[in-house]
Structures are given as structure tokens and as C-alpha cells.
Amino acid sequence: MRFLTIPALAFLSLLIIGIISPAKAELRVDVNRGISEPVPTAIPDFHVGAGGDAQLATLLPGIVRADLESSGLFRILPPSSYIQDAGSMQTAPRFPEWRAISAQVLVAGQVLNTGGGQRVEYRLYDVFSQQQLNGMAYNVTSQNVRRIAHIIADDIYKRLTGEEGYFDSRIVYIAEQGSGASRTKRLAIMDQDGANHKYLTDGRDLTLTPRFSPNEQMVTYLSYKDNKPRVYIYDLNTGQQSVLGDFPGMTFAPRFSPDGNKIVMSLAKNGNTDLYEMSLRGGSPRQLTSTPGIDTAPSYSPDGGQIVFESDRGGTQQLYVMGAGGGDAKRITFGQGRYANPVWSPRGDLIAFTRLQSGKFYIGVIRPDGSGERLITSAYHVEGPTWAPNGRYLAYFKETPTASGRSAKLYSIDLTGQNERLLKIPGFGSDPAWSPIHEN
């Protein structure tokens, strides 16, 4: 018996091994790297359906193309290379034809009249898996056509990147004209892509550092009306300007709180500059800091719980974070040179800033705990970062010395440091401030 059991056991174990191994036959492969390239995207002109406006069918996809292309994440394939026409795509895209021109995603849309007005429909397809990823319809009028196009671009951007879009947003900035003493600086506003540009103030008074309110209906800024620097509020609906509070000293560097009910700013009094918070519903200002030196450029975290600001209390100008109610501040930058203009990202993960070191300006980002500082662009003079509403892009201004003085222009850049783009403005400009995304 004994000598039977050993081979039996051996046989049994072999059998068990034989049974187990098919179970782990599924091969597993880890892919830990990828590439980061713009996604080849095809967006043909939209199909003109029954009663559809042919102009819209060209205008809408044109705006969508420009938006997506400007993000740097999409490469729009030239429409002349498209094989399938928009009409036949309304039934079904012929994916092999789109694959043949190396498109990976495809947008097919049409404009039609539903009786109640023009309507645009679009569908987003994944060419390789031949699946529809998204599909929406919007009512469109000649007034809102650009916004609808931006909303469609935001839909597509979100579906393909997972992040919120930012195309349906605006930028307010300081338009500059003339040079030297005759230079005017006035408030201007435009869509994120440069369309619908208009001046808000007449340029009589020097205007600086505009900032949007969270509901995008107001802009707060610094103006030298009657040669007295004060914080003002501009109501975009009424065009009214009003001074904020009545302070003995000069007020500057205003910014809205995330709930839109308060403004935090600097007040210079008796040779000392501290941070104050002012409710828009009235009441007296509340002092948040009281150290000797200059505390300025405050910016709230998106949850409203903290404030980042610049201060020279430690000897050099550095960034500090404190609770929104004041109190102890924690220094978060320790690099050489000076740090300024901190702005908390709308997604909360980073703080953008300007850094001046060895005669050169940088735009950088850092985590709120002071780790992970990264400088993403630099120039002779680059300053004033502002976040796109999705926290993925930054806009800022860059000044280059020219024969006739200095000329400032607006740029945007991807958080990764790639894709720096010149923003379209009629003249020169500085101090851009990106709006939140449209809420309604």
C-alpha cells in the first residue's frame, strides 16, 4: 500500500496542477507609458437638414474646430481630406473611410428647422471602436450661435479628456494704448477666443487688476479715479461702476470670495499694508493680517477656507497660506528671488504665481502645501497668471521691449508647460482675468 500511495499522490498533484493552470491562462500585460499627442479629429461641416440654416451649418463647426484646436489636445484634420459627406453621415458614419484619413474621433452634426426655430444636433464618434460617445441637441439663434458652438466644444472636450471644458468663458483684461505718459489703460472684455470684444471703461482713469465675480456678472478692479487708487466694482449687466467701501488709505489687489459675497483686498494705512475682507452686503471691513510689511495679492482657495497671499514679512517677498479668517500663516515658497501674484486654481490642486529671479520672470505652479513647484514659462517680463475655469490652462501677459517702448500681449498656456498661444486682442493688453464657466 505504502508504495502505491507515493505515485498516487504524485499523480494527484500533477492532476491538480493541470486543472489549475488553465485558470491562470489569461495573460496580463502592464502598459505603464503612453504618448501625449493631439488626438486626430475630424469635424466636417454640419449637414443642412430640413429648413436648416446653411450658414449655421458652416459657422458652428468652424468655431468648434477652432476651440478644440486651441486646447492643444486635438489636431483637426483638414476638411478637404474628408471622404464621407455630412449628409450620409446622418444615417451612419463609414468608419473605414475615417480611419483611412487617420481620424480617431469624429463629430457629425446637422442643422434643421424644427418649426420652433433652428436646432443643431451633433454626435461624437470613436472611429476605432465605431461607437457613439456623445450626442446632444441645442436650439440656436443668431445671438447665441457662438455660445452654442462653445458649449458643444466643451461637451466634446469633456467627453474626451474627462475634464470640464472652458470654451464657454470670457476674459476681462486691461487694454493698453499709446506709450509713455499718454498711455491709457482701460477695462476690456471678450470671449475666450477673442470674439465679442468690447471696452468697458473709457480710459480716462488708469485701471488695473480686474477680477471676475464667481457669477461672472461683476468685475472688481483697481482704478485711479481722481488720482486716488481705490477698489471698484463694475456691474456687467448695468455698466455701473461703484467704489467699494470708504477707506482712509488706498485699497488695491481685490478679489472675490468663491461664494461671491465678499471681497478680499489690501489696505495701505500708516505705512503698513494688510489684508482686509469686505462683505458686499455692507458692514465694516474685517482685518485679516496685522504684521509689519506688505501683505497683498490675496486669493481664496475654491472652497473659501483658505487664502494665499504674498508678503515680505520674512525679509523677501514670498507666498503664504492662512485660514480665510486670518490667523497664523504658513510660508509655502522658499526659492530664491521674489514670488508674487498667487492665484489658487479653481480645481484646488495648485497655486499659480509669478517669480522674479536673476532678472528674469517666470510663471510657475506649486501645491498649496508648498511642494511640487514647477516653472512653466519665462520671459523678460511675464506676469499676472489667471486660471481657465477648468484649472487646466493659464493666461498671463508678456511684455517685450521694443523700439517704441514696451508692448504687452496676452498668452495662454497648458498647465503641462506646452502649447503657449497668443490670445487675439485688438491692441496691447495686460492683467488678464479668466471668467468662471457660464452658469446658465
Next chain:
Amino acid sequence: MNANKSHKPDEDTSETNLKKPVIISVIIHGLVILFLIVGMPHIKTREFEAPPPIMVELAPIADTAMTDKAPVKAPPVEEPKEELPPPKKEEPKKEPPKSEPKKEEPKKEPEPLPEPEPKKEKPKEVEKPIEKPKEEPKPKVEEKPKEEPKKEEPKKEEDSSEAFDSILKNLADVPEQVETDEDAVVDEDALPQPTPDAPLGAQVTMTELDALRYQLSQCWNLPAGAQGAEDLRIEVRIKVNPDRTVQNVEIVDQGRYARDSFFRAGADSARRAVLSPQCSPLKLPEDKYDQWKTTVIVFDPKEMF
């Protein structure tokens, strides 16, 4: 044993003929001992026979092993290279439509949309998700082999060295980045090729897995720069045809796909990677079909951050 044997005669003293049982006993004991000497090692050897194919196959790693980094031809000495512009993809050529007998025929109009509300200035509120067209053209399995002519010649793989730099630019780091092996040049000859004479049913080797891994890393265009990109981990299960084209892709975590927009975008990019014409056919050893007919690919960009 011996004690047992030596006692036997004493117990049976009354018996006159002891010789026979003793002989039998000795023979049997002898057999047992013989078995233990000869038989046991034999069993043992058999037990250890199973692994050798793995051992043998693992040996070549030293020669040709590669990570999913591009093989390095020579370490870039001196001459700090400027960051290369991202590899340009070929301009889309205007090709005549492939004669595709399988072309999806117009099926049905997209589902009619619900009536729009008469809101005017609030475009957001009139949005309605459009239903999928009912008859979404199903990817046909038989269609895949048809695209055979598009199979890439190996030279399709371009130098994508920049893809291996961290995708987050930091001006402060620039001087340090210069001399890493990131500027590696793809040496086609160094790419492992499936060994045609591998034993039937053998395991897919590390080298072969590396080839696939490298191939897919060239096709995976992930949505970089987004918040939390470093925590992305996407498993896709693919069913592969014997000709190494992908028959079917399944995103394993459907729950997260449905609720997490960022995961969904990443999973779509992973699916595009395995279905990409550039990555078809997959670099898998043809003679080991049983091993890879179903494969789980885990996409996790941890080496990019």
C-alpha cells in the same frame, strides 16, 4: 525495518520450516528498499519536470530584454539635445475610399429628438442627449482581417523619445533632464521578435510581453495633464483573433466607466490604443495563440509622472 525482520525468526521458533517466509520477507523488503532508492528519486524528478520550460525560456532575457522604453542604441553622450518636437504624424493622405463590401448600409434615422423647450437665452437648458442611432453599426469580426493590407511594416514605429520625458514641463529641471537616456533611438533590430520555434504551448516570455508592451505604449495617447492622471488605472480585456488582430475589447470596470468621466476618457483612450491600426496586428508570438487569445491589458501611466 531491520528490527522487524530480525524478530520474525524468534517469534516463529516453533515452526520447523522458516526458510521460505524469510526468503519472501527478504525479497519483499529488498523490493521496498530498491523502490525507495530507485523509485523515489524518479518520482521526485517528475515533480520537478514541469517548470523547466519556464526556466529555459527565461534565459534569453539577458540578451534581448527591453522595457517599454525604446531600446537604447548608444547612451547619448555630450551634446545635450534640445527637446525634440513631438513626432509628426504623417499628413493624412487623400486615399480613395477602400472598396469595402461590408460597408454599413444606412440603417435608420437617428431617433427623433424630444421637442425643445421654448427657452431662448438659456441654451444649457434645451440640451437633450441624443439617443444613439438604433442600429449602430456593429464592429464585424470578419471585417478585421480585411484590413490586413494596412498592417504596419515595422518601420511604422517612429522615434517617440519625447513621449518618454515627463509630460510636465518644468523649466527648473531642464539642465538635469539632458543626459538621461530619454533620447533613445528606436533600433528596430533590437526589438524582440517572436521566436518561431518556441515549443508548442510554451509560456509567453517576458521578452515577448515587452514587445507587446512597447508596441501598445506607442499607441496609447492618454489625456495627459488632467487632475489625477497619475492615479489612472484601466484594465481592458481583449479577445484576439489568431491573426493577432483584436476581435473585441471590454473595459473591465464598467461601474467606474459609467460614473467617472475622467476614467471614461482614459478607458476610451486605452480602447483606441488596442484597436489602433498602428498597433495591429499585436506583437504576440503567433504559435502561442492559446496563451494570448484572451489578454488583460492594464494601462497605468505611472511611469509618465
